[in-house]
Amino acid sequence: MLPAGDYTVAGTWAGDANHNAATGSQAGFTVTSVPAPTLTTTADGPKAYGTPVPLNLTGIPADASGTGAVTFVVKNAAGDTVQTVTTTVAQLATAQAAGLPAGDYTVIGTWAGDANHTGATGSQAGFAVTKADSSLTTTASGKPYGTPVPLGVTGLPVDADPASTVTIAIATASGTPVTTVTTTVGRLATAQVSGLLAGDFTAKASWAGDANHTASTATTAPFTVSKAASPALTTTATGVAYGTPIPLGLTGIPADAAPGSTVTLVVKDAGGTTVDTVTTTVANLASAQSKLLPAGDYTVTGTWAGDANHSGAGGAPADVTVAKATSPALTTTADGPQAYGTPVPLGLSGIPADAAPGSTVTLVVKDAGGATVDTVTTTVANLATAKSKVLPAGDYTVVGTWAGDANHTGADGAVATFTVDDRATSITASVDGGTSASVVYGDPVDFAATGLPGGANPATGTITFVVSGGPADGTVLCTATLPATTCSPSAVTLPVGSYQVVAKYSGDANNSPSTSDPVALAVTPAPTSLTLATPPAAT
Structure with missing residues (x-):
């Protein structure tokens, strides 16, 4: 079978035993294209919004070229072209219109033909894209009394109209309506309900839908508004010197706490033994203090019993120290200048008269470059005889330090300077x-x-x-x-x-x-x- 086109033909006889071979005259002829077939456009609708609509063009000859172009023109109800789908005969089975808004449409398919067939346009087909359904779930996160309850709806289409309306109905657990929260899809993230009393509730959301989606009612979400929890409490205790009671406190108690509600403050020593328990009320808390305690480290833990409207709570422990008595200002002394070869008498004045005689005094001597050249260690009892080793001629500083004792903190004396002069000689x-x-x-x-x-x-x-x-x-x-x-x-x-x-x-x-x-x-x-x-x- 010859493709459509113009041809010539010439016949030749091979001859036989009695005749010579001969060729006949040439004749011309034409193979014409097959007339255009009758085609039918089809659209597999209706489909819900978001689902592609399969398209087809039936009646194309079975021997049509697979590369022949097929075009579908989709128009809306107003007759405007909204989509053109171009494919080939070989890919026709996968042709579809996608992304169309909900509405009514027509489609006409056209086959371009091929070398042996004349192209043709199919009949018009109508189809509809319907609104899509949604499956929604209401969300509500329970909160303590006084805190707004966040509300939400999951399952909304990602392309839902931000301006479309969402209504969330709040009811008691027994079904009594309480309030309604109205918002939009665009503002749904900030939806909340405030002012609810403590108790059990339900939330049920309804979405009005939009141009491409049907209205939908979400599932019901239960939630609870609990009693107000006590805030974080902090025990306070102010360090003092021995001989002074420790001021105690407990901060963070709500301002509307009952004045007569109980506050207990327990004091423990470094070994964990309870050494004092102070019981007071919220009204009298500002004047709470410990008994007189020995010098040392302590922890204090305060507890508020709560009241009719608040849960009780314990405060974080506070560490506190009853310090030793502070040492007075000390002054380092050095009896200089002295000539080379003579030790320099050193001292530290201002040590309390009742200091332990055996407590340590250290005197550190440094040269002009800051290097330590002598360290004299003695006791308070022997301080009067303290002196340096023999030092080279030069300028020096000395700093005395008292280590303190059981009742006094140690302290450094003010720096003293002195000079060791050259030794005079005679020959x-x-x-x-x-x-x-x-x-x-x-x-x-x-x-x-x-x-x-x-x-x-x-x-x-x-x-x-x-x-x-x-x-x-x-x-x-x-x-x-x-x-x-x-x-x-x-x-x-x-x-x-x-x-x-x-x-x-x-x-x-x-x-x-x-x-x-x-x-x-x-x-x-x-x-x-x-x-x-x-x-x-x-x-």
């Missing part, structure tokens, strides 16, 4: 063991110095023996490095004459320089020796 020179000596030019001589500090904190540095005065002033004869205190030049090379020699101490970080009184040194000429040569004998 005495000698030459060859005395205050004067004579030496032959070129011979050695012994110098010595005495008087510089020694022992546990000796002087360090050098002792230099120099000429004092005259043309040779400042001439260094020899130097001794402490702890050596003597030195001897191997040969005195001063010109012949008389000299004054002093010993000069260099000083160090903790000792001042010093110079001795002079000693006398006489330099005498070196002896000479001549030898007379005998002339040779005459020959």
